[in-house]
Amino acid sequence: MTRILVINPNTSRAMTGTVGRCAREVAAPGTEVRAAGPSMGPESIESHYDAALSVPGLLIEVAQGEADGVDGYVIACFGDPGLDAARELARGPVVGIAEAAMHTASLLGRTFSIVTTLSRTIGRTRDLVHRYGFTDACAGVHASDIPVLDLEAPEPRRHVLEACATALENDRSDVLVLGCAGMADLCGDISARLGVPVVDGVTAATKLVESLIALGLRTGKRDEYAPPGPKRYTGLLRDFTIPP
Amino acid sequence: MTRILVINPNTSRAMTGTVGRCAREVAAPGTEVRAAGPSMGPESIESHYDAALSVPGLLIEVAQGEADGVDGYVIACFGDPGLDAARELARGPVVGIAEAAMHTASLLGRTFSIVTTLSRTIGRTRDLVHRYGFTDACAGVHASDIPVLDLEAPEPRRHVLEACATALENDRSDVLVLGCAGMADLCGDISARLGVPVVDGVTAATKLVESLIALGLRTGKRDEYAPPGPKRYTGLLRDFTIPP
Amino acid sequence: MTRILVINPNTSRAMTGTVGRCAREVAAPGTEVRAAGPSMGPESIESHYDAALSVPGLLIEVAQGEADGVDGYVIACFGDPGLDAARELARGPVVGIAEAAMHTASLLGRTFSIVTTLSRTIGRTRDLVHRYGFTDACAGVHASDIPVLDLEAPEPRRHVLEACATALENDRSDVLVLGCAGMADLCGDISARLGVPVVDGVTAATKLVESLIALGLRTGKRDEYAPPGPKRYTGLLRDFTIPP
Amino acid sequence: MTRILVINPNTSRAMTGTVGRCAREVAAPGTEVRAAGPSMGPESIESHYDAALSVPGLLIEVAQGEADGVDGYVIACFGDPGLDAARELARGPVVGIAEAAMHTASLLGRTFSIVTTLSRTIGRTRDLVHRYGFTDACAGVHASDIPVLDLEAPEPRRHVLEACATALENDRSDVLVLGCAGMADLCGDISARLGVPVVDGVTAATKLVESLIALGLRTGKRDEYAPPGPKRYTGLLRDFTIPP
Amino acid sequence: MTRILVINPNTSRAMTGTVGRCAREVAAPGTEVRAAGPSMGPESIESHYDAALSVPGLLIEVAQGEADGVDGYVIACFGDPGLDAARELARGPVVGIAEAAMHTASLLGRTFSIVTTLSRTIGRTRDLVHRYGFTDACAGVHASDIPVLDLEAPEPRRHVLEACATALENDRSDVLVLGCAGMADLCGDISARLGVPVVDGVTAATKLVESLIALGLRTGKRDEYAPPGPKRYTGLLRDFTIPP
Amino acid sequence: MTRILVINPNTSRAMTGTVGRCAREVAAPGTEVRAAGPSMGPESIESHYDAALSVPGLLIEVAQGEADGVDGYVIACFGDPGLDAARELARGPVVGIAEAAMHTASLLGRTFSIVTTLSRTIGRTRDLVHRYGFTDACAGVHASDIPVLDLEAPEPRRHVLEACATALENDRSDVLVLGCAGMADLCGDISARLGVPVVDGVTAATKLVESLIALGLRTGKRDEYAPPGPKRYTGLLRDFTIPP
Structure with a gap:
């Protein structure tokens, strides 16, 4: 069973629903697609400001996905917010739409x-x-x-x-x-x-992630995309701290 | 049932076998992969000359694939020979390795x-x-x-x-x-x-073609990649003539 | 005497005639220009498919030119089909229009x-x-x-x-x-x-080839454009085989 | 009096001190430089993950600067995190180091x-x-x-x-x-x-921002860098909400 | 006291006046801006020919500026004529508009x-x-x-x-x-x-040169922009000779 | 008879001699090659400063060539100094080495x-x-x-x-x-x-200029490379003045 998490980085539940439905329609038999939206962030992404503020919530979803054993991720916003950071966090492939x-x-x-x-x-x-x-x-x-x-x-x-x-x-x-x-x-x-x-992009990314998983391919981790190191984080963002 | 034809453009049967086997290993359930090599051309492709002479045989395989109802094609040589011409001939997607x-x-x-x-x-x-x-x-x-x-x-x-x-x-x-x-x-x-x-590239292209087919996507045919028009062809290549 | 072969890669004799006439009009005294069209291939080149199928006939003309002691070549189709392969085959310079x-x-x-x-x-x-x-x-x-x-x-x-x-x-x-x-x-x-x-391009290429010959310059042959190695070719294309 | 805010996007107070001191050393008479670090975020920025998580805190500093009548901003991290978003928020110029x-x-x-x-x-x-x-x-x-x-x-x-x-x-x-x-x-x-x-970059950016202010130049606001529109923001980030 | 020389490379005194006035308006307290026009060259620069002929006069002004202890230069023509040559001659920074x-x-x-x-x-x-x-x-x-x-x-x-x-x-x-x-x-x-x-560009360049001087930055002189070596110059241009 | 002027932009007569000899060796029968060096300028070109100071002398040679009915020009210094200006002045083609x-x-x-x-x-x-x-x-x-x-x-x-x-x-x-x-x-x-x-470049440029002349091709004059307009020039450079 291949598990793909499609993350809609805005907080519109209607859009999360549409995105999930579209992704599931093209998934192969044996692929389970789950769609999620963050609990914090803007209700739509229409500026650099919105995009920047969507990323912490999106990263929480990736961290949760890692805990849940997700095999690969789709970031379902056309600005591909947080893509590089998500690639550092996730073991499996991450593709932006x-x-x-x-x-x-x-x-x-x-x-x-x-x-x-x-x-x-x-x-x-x-x-x-x-x-x-x-x-x-x-x-x-x-x-x-x-x-x-x-x-x-x-x-x-x-x-x-x-x-x-x-x-x-x-x-x-x-x-x-x-x-x-x-x-x-x-x-x-x-x-x-x-x-x-x-x-x-949603359906295209779903198939690309599914394909990468089938090919046994993950993000290269030897340097730039290695997991973020342990570090102290302050304030509202303490939940994001990477423990040593 | 999705039908993909993987064409090895050289005449080495051993390589056609390897290529087909690798492609089949990553194909999804419901995808039938067939590997073919041309009946004319060089036994390996290591020069521009070899690549040029591999293309007519490769195009015969595409034409035969069209007659057989193939859904999409992989061109299994890293120089991607004949890719543009194959896209003109084929209805479905064509991807080079x-x-x-x-x-x-x-x-x-x-x-x-x-x-x-x-x-x-x-x-x-x-x-x-x-x-x-x-x-x-x-x-x-x-x-x-x-x-x-x-x-x-x-x-x-x-x-x-x-x-x-x-x-x-x-x-x-x-x-x-x-x-x-x-x-x-x-x-x-x-x-x-x-x-x-x-x-x-062989396995990667197989998954990309399979994905494009699943997404219902084909080569755009409005101008450059429209089917070649009817035309008179002379000499050894008369088999390639596009009838009016 | 400098000998230049202008190859019209399509089979239209009228166009071969025009091309040869234009090239001859600009050639220097002491330059002999011959125009040739292949005996196989499309009657005009208007698609990637046509271009691909024109190349084998064009390469036969280059091989014949080499046997005849031609000093340099013009490929007289604006898509410059087969240019890299011709450069491998020919000792002297080859220029596309x-x-x-x-x-x-x-x-x-x-x-x-x-x-x-x-x-x-x-x-x-x-x-x-x-x-x-x-x-x-x-x-x-x-x-x-x-x-x-x-x-x-x-x-x-x-x-x-x-x-x-x-x-x-x-x-x-x-x-x-x-x-x-x-x-x-x-x-x-x-x-x-x-x-x-x-x-x-026809007249421009004729003067460029003529100039390269006058300068004693030929295609560099140390790696990519070395002559194609000996190899087995199969089927209709057996005439192209490079003997060991 | 020209007021420049230099924002160190990490939470290291020592670095904020150094950065502020360096900036003040090159400022012209009549320029007041203040250095600030965010109250939330990573203590250093060494990954895409760190950079992404530094941006909300950085934007809070910009918003505060706008309330305080700051004339221009320096973002003092070599990855220039949040630069586009800060340009949307600020009236005056913003330059990354x-x-x-x-x-x-x-x-x-x-x-x-x-x-x-x-x-x-x-x-x-x-x-x-x-x-x-x-x-x-x-x-x-x-x-x-x-x-x-x-x-x-x-x-x-x-x-x-x-x-x-x-x-x-x-x-x-x-x-x-x-x-x-x-x-x-x-x-x-x-x-x-x-x-x-x-x-x-810290000193270079300080002089560039100071110069832009002296020239009366601000970020162009006709389209991409217009202030973000009013929108509902959810969760931890509600403090960032742009009111209608 | 920072001394900047703004050189208008054409011989129009009116334009030299305007250029100098604009530069002075944006200069910081403590910066002295002088505007100069060459005694030889075209009255306006509207062709490559004009630009080429403006350069010797412009270089005389730079040489004079060096003798006068100027700290930095602005070349006040939008084609940036003679910029590279001026960088070789001058110790301080030179910026084109x-x-x-x-x-x-x-x-x-x-x-x-x-x-x-x-x-x-x-x-x-x-x-x-x-x-x-x-x-x-x-x-x-x-x-x-x-x-x-x-x-x-x-x-x-x-x-x-x-x-x-x-x-x-x-x-x-x-x-x-x-x-x-x-x-x-x-x-x-x-x-x-x-x-x-x-x-x-005139005001922008004035502030950039002023900033570079404040930062203690000059043209890198280790190779391309080293001072021109001693050499014999002939004819009308003997005044430009670099003595051994 | 085709007349080509090869201009060595430095004042070294030995180099002018070598350059002329090399050019003549590759010229076609019917092409007369003349080599010239300017009467003003640097004895060799090894800096931007040298190059800038070589251009006025070079342009005098082009102007003289125009008076003499020269058909095309070679600028024989590898920095191609004054190429754009020479193209404005000359009716025929100008090529840098x-x-x-x-x-x-x-x-x-x-x-x-x-x-x-x-x-x-x-x-x-x-x-x-x-x-x-x-x-x-x-x-x-x-x-x-x-x-x-x-x-x-x-x-x-x-x-x-x-x-x-x-x-x-x-x-x-x-x-x-x-x-x-x-x-x-x-x-x-x-x-x-x-x-x-x-x-x-000297021999290559000679053949290119000769070829352009044989093809009846000259610099396009509709806008950027139109002859410089009439204008007042001051000082040492008065000889360059374009009369109204």
Whole structure:
């Protein structure tokens, strides 16, 4: 039995539910997917400030996952917050959904376009595009100007579709990437309407983590991603202390 | 039932056997893996010349796979020969093993080192590193100076292990990538001895193709990777003609 | 006497004729230019599939050229198919027309725009732009949407001119590059009408090869481009076998 | 009166003292420098985990600074943790010490070498080198293998000096950058011994922030760095909630 | 007392006056700013030819500054002419205004747009963007099509403002950079109207040089920027001879 | 009759003689090569200062060449001083020897190594490597530590040979580039001893200029490289004034 923990780093339970459902739909037989949201942090992640404040709660979930024997993790926010720190904490593989979506999209064509939520998140997305090596492959990053928590409603969802159509037209790209965990269930519909592959990071990351586990592969631990050493932590964060 | 065809582009039947066995070992229940080698082409691929001459035979296998209803393909040579052409021909996803290994390795650490066969293949490998976006992630490409068809023997296998140890030491990288389909069964041993994740492209590509199929994702076909148009082909290659 | 072989990798005799005529017009006194087309392969190259299938026929021409004592080669298709393999086979220099056109254009201004045939070839062109180092110098790659074999007719030629004018306007570049061997005889006319230097790869490559020969320079053969080693080749391709 | 707040994101009071003293020594007349350390977080920052957990405490200091009318901020940890989030929160300029040191070093020569603490921090440093655009200018990143809190002792300080000498020799660079706030007071000594400019980020950042304030320049707030919107925050982090 | 020499490399006395006034306005108490223009060279710099011919006169000013005990230099032309040569001649730091403006702008947001004078200067500006490492940070370089010496008149100044507004709109950038020393006094007005930080290189460079002096930092002199060696110079340029 | 002017930008007559002789040896029948050195400037170019002071004299030679009806120019110093300015002045093509050598070398293998004179010139060489797009192709830049004017003596020539051997060994490159006009006559000997192609910029540039002229190609003049406009020039440089 392979155990994957999908962590939604915001505190919206509705989104945790959607994310978990989407992940389970693509998991192989023999893979158990659990979705979790942190007990502390912002209800949605739409700024660097939100992202920074989501990380402690997310790391608590990883630490709990380690105690529970989880085999691998998905970080289900398109800014991939806390990814490096989570890789230090976890024994098994950890994959972010931006990372997963971009890797997956690059296998399906020469270029992809990303459609995300608010324009203020474009900078972080571009950072990740460079970090992961997709500067040439990413033909454009576009905002739909829909706040994260509005993504469930029909009207905003139509806006996302329109933003996707415009992105495809302008970028002349081969593939679309949806830039928010809250868009996970829009893939099929957009792909059917626009006739191109549409990649959602939640499902892509779930399959990547599942694959890494099947291949017996874990994060390399010889230097940068070794477990954090024992250290004194002060104040509100005392729960995070790594004992000597 | 998911059907994956793993194509070894050289004509060595022993290597086709090894490649198929390794791929099957990591496939999920419900995935049928078939390995095939072309009836024409070089017995091993160690030069641009060899790679160029392997492609027509490889494309015949893809065309046959399409007739047989194959869902996705792995090209099992680390130079990823014919990958773009195969993506035009096939309906389902096609993944090369160099591509797969690099994407997979980049999920396991910041940097990886590649250990390949003859030094004359390093140039092509570097080309692929750039093409796939791993210029920053790839800390080095190293030759073991072992010809492809010698990889089954114990002495050459020790050389590969030593080249891996030296690469790790010099590059200070997190992950190793084995740069030849013929090294597919060396992963476990090298990882156990050197204490780092070791990625083989054959198994990595098998899981990536399987995942893409599970996600319902195929190559984008709106422009560059549309099927080749009908055209007159002359001479020995008439079997490849795309009818109008 | 310097002997240059210009190889048109498709089987269109008309294009071979045009290509040879254009090359001869710029050759120095004392240079003999011969144009050849392969006896096998596609009648035009408009996809990765076509390009892959053109290479074996092209390599036969190079092998024949070596037997005939040819001093240097031009590969007259803008995708530069088989360039690396040809460099392994040939003793003298081999230059592709995309490569030649880009190097030449970069000597005439800060940026150049490329106008090619079908939009599906843009991806390959961009690959070559990166491979040759012209990522900064190339201001844009544009399709005229004219199939290769239609380039002789007046109406399509007007489309190419219009695509060139639009590219110049949008890219604000200094120089134009024509992205197909079949456009070789359009240079003068477009340059006269648009008032900028217009580079055709066939003539540019002919002069580069001629220059390399005059300088006594050949492909470096110490590792990657050494002649392919002896090896067993199977099936239709037995003619390509390198004997021990 | 210009008011600058230098935030040491770890909880080591000794280091906060050193950092404040160094900053005050270079401040112009009319600049008041205050140094602060957070009441929560790790006592030193030597992993991604430590860095992530330092950010909430750091943001509390920024919020307090805003209430106190601070004109600009220095983040005094070489990983520049929380820099983007702090820019959203603050009205005035915010500069990280890695950022400041690299910009400053690049004005003093063609290339610089960075000497940092533990080798596990090299990856983050490289990330910042790329993010800030110094990929060509940075000739190398080297670890002295000295933990942050040992930097006050004489023996470790000698190790840092030796690591600097080796870096200069191997990289043939023009300038040295010290990669930890705890090295701030080593500059003069190392420069005197090795005969090259040595840049410390704490003092460099203090002068940059002071200059930006003198120029009347603040973070651009039109999109990415606009103040975070009002939002519900849960759990331990409720103190960070941005009220509507 | 810190002594900074701001050199306007063209011979326009009006512009030297403006440049000096702007620099003095931002200098700290205790900094003496002197502005100088060369006695030989072009009256404005609008081509590579002009820039090349401005350098000898500029170097005479640096040599004179060295004799006068100047502590640091600003080169007040946005092409940063003669910067490397001046760094060899001067003991103290030398900063160009393009360099200063770009470094400063990059501290205020993710991306900046540059608005310059004639379109023929865009190429040089792009060169500097790459050289200084701001390829990702620079969202666009735009010409206002105003000759340098017309920048004092009201109508051209309105054109610059309009070019700035258009640049911001198209590039979606966070910060504006004014690409000519003659625009130094336009900053405040444009920033007030457009609501974004606007960086002028003259004032930015003055503060950077002042900061470097305060930090005790000078150009690294161990190799590339060592003083030019003694050598025989011929003809009109005999005044430049470095004596043995 | 094609007329090419090869300008040695330093005032060493011996070097002008060598450069002219080398250029004439490779010129085609029908090409007249003239070599010239300026009447003002440094006797050798070994610093940014020297390079800057060589440009006015070099531009006088170009202006004279234009009056004499020269068809194209070679700038025979490996720093390519004044190249952009010369392109503005001249009607015909202008090629620098660093530029020519790198373009030529890149046609002969995947990577080349450059061996130059003093280590202080490496920075400028790297600048040109980036500017021309050969960041990936250039495997290393190495100094022989031989001053320019010593290159005629036997002992220094042996040092250059040794530096070349070491560069090849360390860089594992396919091709050597000699990084000084004064090394033009060393090519044959080094190539014979080391068994790799060795490119000298003087001869390479002569053939490139000759080829551009044969192709009817000149510098694009629509914007950046248009002739410099009429302008007032002051002082020693009044001879350079462009009349209205």
